[in-house]
Amino acid sequence: MCGIAGYFGLGPDRGLLERMGAAQRHRGPDDQGTFVDGPVGLAHQRLSIIDREGGRQPMATADGRFVLAYNGEVYNYRALRAQLEAESRTFVTQSDTEVVLQAYAAWGADAFDRFNGMFALAVWDRDEQTLTLARDHFGIKPLHLSRVTPQDDGAGGSGGTGEAWLFASEIKPILATGLRDPAPDERTIYRYLRHRVHDDGASTFFEGIERLLPGEMATISARGLERRQFATLQQDLVATRPPATGAGPETVAAMREGLKESIALRLRADVPVGTSLSGGLDSSAIAVGIDRLLTAHDDSAVAVGHRQQTFSAVFSGYRNDEERWVDDAVAACSDRVESHRVRPTSDEMFADLADFVRTQEEPVVSTGPYAQYRVMKEASRHVTVMLDGQGADEMLAGYVPQTVTHLRDLLARDRRAGIAEAFATRDVLGTVVRARLRTRIRGGGSFGELLRPEFVADHADDSYAVAGADLRHRLVHDLFVASLPALLRYEDRNSMRFSVEGRVPFLDPQLVRTVFAMPDDAIISGGWNKAVLRDAEQDVLPPSITRRRNKIGFTTPQNEWFHEQREQIYRVFLSESFSRRPYFDQAEVLSAFDLWLSGRGSLDSMAFWRILNLELWLREFIDPRPEPDESARPATVSTLGTSRGTGVDLVLSDGSLARQHLVGAPRVTDQDDLTSLVVEHVTAYLDVLGDERPAGARSRRWYVFVSGEVVATTQHRTFDVWDIPVTRIARLLSRHATRTGAGVGFGSPFAMQLAIDEVGLPRLLTAAAADAAGRLVGRRGLFDTVVGSIVAGRDERAVDGPNQGSARAANTSIRLAPKDPAAVAALLSKALRQALPDELAATFCGTVVVDADDRGCTVLGTDAATAVARLEQMFADDPWGRGAGQTPLALVLDDRRVASAEPRGRDHQRQASVSPLSVPARARVGHSTGRPG
Template sequence: MCGITGICVKDLARGVDARLLEAMTASLAHRGPDGSGSFVGPHVGLGHRRLSIIDLATGDQPIYNEDGSIALVFNGEIYNYKELRQELMARGHQLRTQSDTEVIVHLYEDFGDDCVDHLNGMFAFALWDAKHERLLVARDRLGERPVYYAEHNGRLLFGSELKAILQDRSIPRDVDLGALDDYLAYGYIPAPATIYTSVRKLRAGERLVWDARTGVRTNIYWKVPFAPGRIRTEDEWVAELRALLVDSIALRLRSDVPVGAFLSGGLDSNGIVALAAQQLGTPLQTFSVGFGEADFDELALARLTARRYNTDHHEIMVRPGDLSSFVDLVNHFDEPFADASMLPTYYVAREARRFVKVCISGDAGDELFAGYSQYRQVQRYATIDKIPLPVRRVVFGAGAALLPDSVPGKGLFDRLSVEKGARYQRQIGVFSLRERRRLLRPEAGAARCAESRLFDPFYNANGLDPISISQLVDQNTYLPEDVLVKVDRAALKNGLEVRIPFLDHRLVELVNSMPLDLKLRGGVTKYILRRLLRDDLPPEILTAPKRGFGMPLKHWLRGELRDFARDLLLSPDSRSAAYFERPAVERLLASHDRRGRDMSERIWTLLVFEQWCRAAA
């Protein structure tokens, strides 16, 4: 894994600011501690920080084509690079390295911007074509690798993280109030927005082209597919899925440095470890994180698979005192990000980096195989939805309005009073529309809060059942904007690359073409995955209830961290007070103290924003 940066200028007389490019690149040293490189031409400057994993000797960047007219900086891994090398050499290309990066340069020579269609991998790259004086920037299909960019004062700046662009002190820091509303609604800021009005993010599966004449143009080159596939028997589905998953894991084990694996107590990571261990000739190094609270701790389950496959197993424990990294980690994300599992992800990545440079993980299994509890809830709502919506709005809406915030069941009444995107936001989001309007001050956009603008477009999809629509929403929003952001930042803060076999785009396309009954059957989630792995895993793993990779925040915010939250949010010098109504914050804290509804996710979301405000001031 690496970090990339760049500057493009329209005015040749102005030229590229080499000092700024150097500062931008240096700000990403954590992503690539093994080396740096740069290229500066008349219109463009490219910067690179390297984490060396493939072709340790000759893989330094930027990388060029045969005549030097194309320069490339790249972040990620192209898993099918060996096959692509053979194809390119058969067509007469001369490759001077053994790296995966170089294949992109020559694919661009053959296919132009459509070079991305040939790549199986996670990537973000910037390619300068000097002959045509144009820049191509692209992000992988599922959004594993990030790209931020800003157009300001006649220049385009881009980088793997927001902090690279903010090295330019002239970039405006105006808070995007629409992005703040999204943050409170979802716990993250979805692309293309960022917390600042002046900076944007490339979306998953998106390309950006820049030239001095037309400036920036973007387009989506790949969308998550969700359509029925050809008819197969259940045995045929299982066999095809297993073959593809085994191949995906084999590709992600390609490396010139040791590879380890994250191992929780869940089906997904255990399955990945089991299938990976069967391919390796040496013991796989595995890494697990646990908590003192029994209802969140999965170490005992992880040990079962570790013992079965004789892995070199490592465990760490996360306790309330470990929130000492809270400030540093929140600041590292550069913009508000409220997924509390960033903390255990950071700690397990830090432990893993002591032994390996690369880990594989079981992320994305829930989104693909309908593993989340909300999918079963969507199924149960079908009965109540037979009541006309106007009636439900009156009956359940009135019930939600009458119940105090601290009473369990208020959220359910609120969800039953709406439908489609609005309901799903209230299922999986943080603050509902009503709560955001009460929380935000008028000058912070309270009147402009939107119901569910992020989710609504997916409910216009034709021919999909409600559960498949929910999966489509998650694969397009929560997965790239939350899960993959968390993994990218928390792991690369430690200089660790994480590879995700479930995100091979071929596998995504296959699973999304399966009948729903193969994913959710009779209340059993991930049915086909459980069947596929039934001979590979201990029975306790196959039957264990889902816990999720979360934090025991509800316990901590009523115990050791109660005063921490109050002191930070209600202090006289609170920065978030410029955005939030103090009485609403006080009610939220008091409601959680009464041990009724669990308000910990909402409190954590405000804590993160408060700390971000302090860092950004």
Template sequence: MCGIAGYYGYGEDETLLQGMNACIVHRGPDGEGIYTHGNVGLAHRRLSIIDVAHGQEPMYSADGETVLVYNGEVYNYLDLRTELETLGRTFLTNSDTEVVLQSYEEWGDAAFDRFNGMFGFAIHDRKNNRLVLARDHFGIKPLYYATAGTPEAPTLLFGSEIKPLLASGKLEQDVNERILFRYLQFRIHDEEAETFFAGIHKLMPGEKLVLSTVDTEAGPAGTVTISPYTRLKEELAELAKIETPYSQAVIDEYRERFTEGLRLRLQSEVPVGTALSGGLDSSAVVVTINKLMQEKAAATDSLGATQQTFSAVFPNSLNDEEKYADAVLARCEGNVTSHKIRPQAAEFVEDLEDFVRTMEEPIISSGPYAQYQVMREASKHVTVLLDGQGADEMMAGYIPYYFAYLRQLKKNGQNGKLAKELASSSDILFRLARFRIQGALTFKKASGITPLLNKEFTAKYKSETFSNIPDNLKLRLIDDLFHKSLPAVLRYEDKNTMRFSLEGRVPFLDKEVVKFLFSLDDESIIKGGWNKRILRDATRELLPEMISNRRNKIGFTTPEAEWFSLMKEKIYEIFLSSSFGARSYWNQDAVIYAFEEYLSGKSAGSTMVFWRLINTELWLREFFDEPETKAGIEGKSDYIPNAGKQLDITVPNGAGTFRRYPLRTEVFYKETDFDPAAMTYVKRFFDGLPVAGGDHGAATADTPWYLFVSEKIVAMTQGRSIPVWDIKVSGAARIFSKFVTRNPGGIGLASPWSMQLAIDEVGLPRIMYASARSVLGKLQGKSGVFYEVVGHNINAIDGAAGYQVGTSTHSVKYAPLDPDGVAARLSALVRKTVPAEYAATFAGTAIMDANDLGVVALGHDTRLTKDVLQDIFRDNPQGQTTETTPMSVVFTQK
């Protein structure tokens, strides 16, 4: 298992290849190699699995004219090698890589359809002047590409991941908004060649890309042709018409084929383990391997003394499958070593950015994070992990397949069989109906995605549609295998395994086993209300009864509904962020309101709706947004202004000129011990001053100076900051907030949460009265009437603002208590903290509420008037975004 990257059209550029290869070290930490020739460049990262001592890549043919970089495993390589040897070919290694290379030399592109396994590779065929890329029959291994350049000088970039293409610096990064719309609206992705990145595509399952490196009749050098190298999809549809009757012989043959496919996938020179969710599919893999171990079958040496299994469990959660996994482990007792991983919501928050980066493109739920956690743990013990992916799509593992089958029976006039199936599956249908009826009886509003999306965005793509094959079971399964379902599942599998340098193998996707399955009667798949019928019957003697007769399906997923309540702080931080609010894809207010309604239980919304928004926002930040300067104590000297601000200001009416030094601090929280924390930064400022002021101009001991402190950090540490989810917003607050203008400087009462705090503080009648007076004042040309009438420092209530930092992003703040007293207390501490000569000229502290629209001196102990204090800060030198400079030392200039 490895990672590949490469190009056409950029000359012999080893630096470019090294940069692309550096992005996929995790896919192959055991070795690397690059190759350039003319306009072709190939790069490879190796994860050694078979023939560890040899098989390095790029691999060259005996004559040096054919060069291969390869990601994957061809499990029937020994049979192919034997056949090639009978044709007179000899081999220098024991690797499947050399078999792939010599198969191409012998049979050309026709070799690809002979391979049974997973692969994404690139071959530079110098004899025939072509570059060939190919992806396996089911798309287990990824292969991305982008064409660029000009008609006169076309170029191609490709790789096992999207990151190398982006790292090349040769592409313009932009969002593929059509694909993004389909994801947001229809909860679909990976169904077609286009990706979420404009201009970047993927080869679809069973496809090859051929690029001519010289001018030919088909076109000039650089001409790209994409076509299928296999008829597997068509073969499956043709086989589906055969409908071999179900029998014990059929069950036995399926068991033999499935077991052989598993045995082939145990071939390895490094340790192999198994993922065990507790569902039928992974359990069948584990117990079949256990049987092979008991029989001491070939290839089981790779398992070691015991089979190592890896399970994600969620104690006390509706999603927990531990009891099922334990039942399987009990069947394999003495022959198995179990590893249980217990993912937590807090860990998910911590891993969220890396998880999004790992997936490279948005995904439809947070479920694959459980797999991410499992793979991280598994990589500490094994290098190869077998998984149960693919069984659902070939054996109707999801409830919608029942309905497709029932509609098929109705369409074909098989009413007797339809009636029997309805009766046999009544428990499933009843359970589904019960959930829907319960949802309807609660009278909860369903919060779908459409009302949350920007109307201009949705109007642009209103012609987009999505539908499934409704009434033909086998054709529906084929469609899902190659487009609608499995490609997404395989993306998760590949990204999660390779993130931790682990090879994932999926034994159900043995193409010969799949072809056999599709040649059977539909009743091999669904019969009497039971899906996966042949798998259940083939493994019934090996599996615990509670697994064989299990109806419900969970799999490796997270308890998303439970986690989202625990993660609400992080989710609000995302939804309230300025970047989320600036996107043209959704309506921020509608999203936040819908999430509030969901948390309060007032709507029957799906967490998958909110996940898609969260995932998209984090994906945009990761791959498209300019990285923000990290807030914190580093990065800005105390003696320079914030970006776009000035140190000096001249106050009108002869009050003088002042120099303001903004102090960068750590983020203040409710738990911060305010007084000593504030003095830490005051002391740092004076410790950094040169003797007698030196180069810092006005910062001398012979002029009065002041400490200005933002009311935000005072209110925050007084516990006057309320998380938005703790504020029960009334209809009145929601209505009145709409009449307050939002602005970049501070949301204030334009937020329903802050308006609710204002109502709680002074009462709804006073708010209504102040609003009426404000309207009259505006008609008279007066401003600020509302705040004059309402009083109680309501103007100092700050709304949650995404451009701020820390808990300010998702909390609303009252005005601080006793600002005059706070100022006096801080002044006393300052005089004890600063050098004596500065203590003598210290003239007091001011508690300021400042933003880009205005400033209010809430309290102070200076001899200056509030008007002068407010003039000193009228340009808000402390900033209003992520500067984290909530304190300033202010000197009077001579």
């Protein structure tokens, strides 16, 4: 197993090839190589599996005409080698790579259809000047392609003319070239969100980057690119028309022998081989198949070793835990099994999410692949090759929708037989019907309501349909389009992330042809899907597995995990980046997620995973890299005044000046004593002000401004949204409020719920009635104003969050207005006067509790005798302070002199050198805030 990459149409550039290889080094850490010839460059990363000493790539024929970069394993390479040797071809290694190369040299593209295995390859024909790319029959191994414009650097590097092409096993190498900027493919995103599909065609989530399809090849030359299918497997399977009935012992024997041969082929390796074991029928059949080969001392099982290593993900205490079936499968084997089990937790998954998103490269439809990710991580400590059961569900109708298709097909052909089959399947169908009824009863809207209308409108003509009336068509569609391609991508990325090769015995072309030639009742019979496989394994696996009805597979307890990690999910949905996406209606997403958490609504955790996964993918691959931390920079100049170091001069309406000093402090939490905090930091700041101190000859009047937010926090009036149980009436009333990115934010059902808890439902219903009456006479916004005044007192803006577009934590918490801010101001002033020297206490005018942002300042309460209007002009919310989040206090010096252009004294001519006081942070718990104002 390896990673391949390269280009066509560029000038010689080994540096570019090395960057591409480095971006997927995990696919082949054992060796690397490059090849350059004219317009072509090939790069190879090798994971040595067969002939570890030989088989280095890129590999050339003896005459140098053909050069191969190849990823995969061709399991029938020994038989092919014998045929080639009979045609006078000679070999110098024992690798399957050389067989692939010589087969192409002898048979051209016709060789591909002879390969039984998994492969993605690139072969350069020097004489014809063509580059041929190909992908195996089922698309087990990936291959991506992108057309780019050469960038001539003037020195030959990466130069070229006309169009050029990049290719790679993964997408990251293409992005690493710098020739293709990452951009989202909008249609793919829409289909993923709305229809829950991906990997069902050539398009990827990256605009301008495509994948080769299963069984497809591409030829690139100076004439351009030509794509075509080299295999007829899909068409052959569709055309197969066996009888409806007739499965018998010979059919079961064919299944048993075909799977045994396929497993034996896929055990060929010069490195340790293990098995993925979920506890389901498919993986258990492979595990016991390997065990039978071991106990029979079959030569094909040499790489397994003395004991088979199995690897499982189990989830003790959750509904979808399969450990009991893993136990049964292990017990069905001989004592030559060592069972390894990983027990992922929701904390671990969210800690791994960034790496998991990078690993998969494109979004996935559920968290299920994470279980496989953890299994491969554990397996990499013990083995290099893993076998698992991918493909059996697609070829043997392992999914409920395939059973439904079969019933429709059967009812159309034989109504009596169809009714009998439906009755035999009543338990499976009943589960589906009950789930749909629950969805309708719960209501709560559709997924489309979570998307921005303009995004939906842009893709109004996009639809998705699968073959629904013919079982054979449906199985082929699932094998090559709807289901298996995505699962194979998951497995490839998860295994190769940890330098493990995944092999899939059910996806043997001959085995699949054998199954499709069987009668229909070998697929589904008497209410049982996978009928022939169940019968083939009934003598070696217990009935708990062969007659098991509930299918789980490698998955996670996603529902429970989302409840456990609701805080993490809320943080994403409330983030600034999420609010800017052109895809989601943030308010609707939040409301729907809250509804789902409370056990209501028609959506499920799969819907919210898709949204979450897409947002994390956009951050990882599409969003620009964040700029260096700005918090260490000097204070930004306020637009309301002139910055003088840490002091900002504000020009008041009467022409006089006030100087504002922001006071630094550790982040304030609900465990802090506000009085002690204010006294400690104000007095410490005054000590370092020196000549700026508001005392002595200057006799300047001064005030302490305190953020209403920190007052509310220390009063335990700040709440994380995930701790607020929202009622239906709160959700309904919030729809009447203005949804805004700043200010009161009662358009959020979380804020509305707090308002109900604060003042009672009757008063808010009165406000809603006033708003309705106002709308009749053309007045809008009364609801926000009335609710704000009821909850917040003087100004509704004193209630904050969760504000769309705000930085954390303003976007994940809600703050009610502080209680009795005037009394708080008086208490703080009293404590300050007691702590201050007489000369400072004499000029201290009082404390002002404010709510401030870049739009202005609102006085919530004060004990100062100064007019409120003047106080509100004396404070400006500093943008740098907000970004740093560490300036909850301010000293404001009111000098009352008329502003002029003349210098105002030596100390005002110099640049102030005092920085906001830095006090070592103490260990704190609970809610916190440090936002100024």
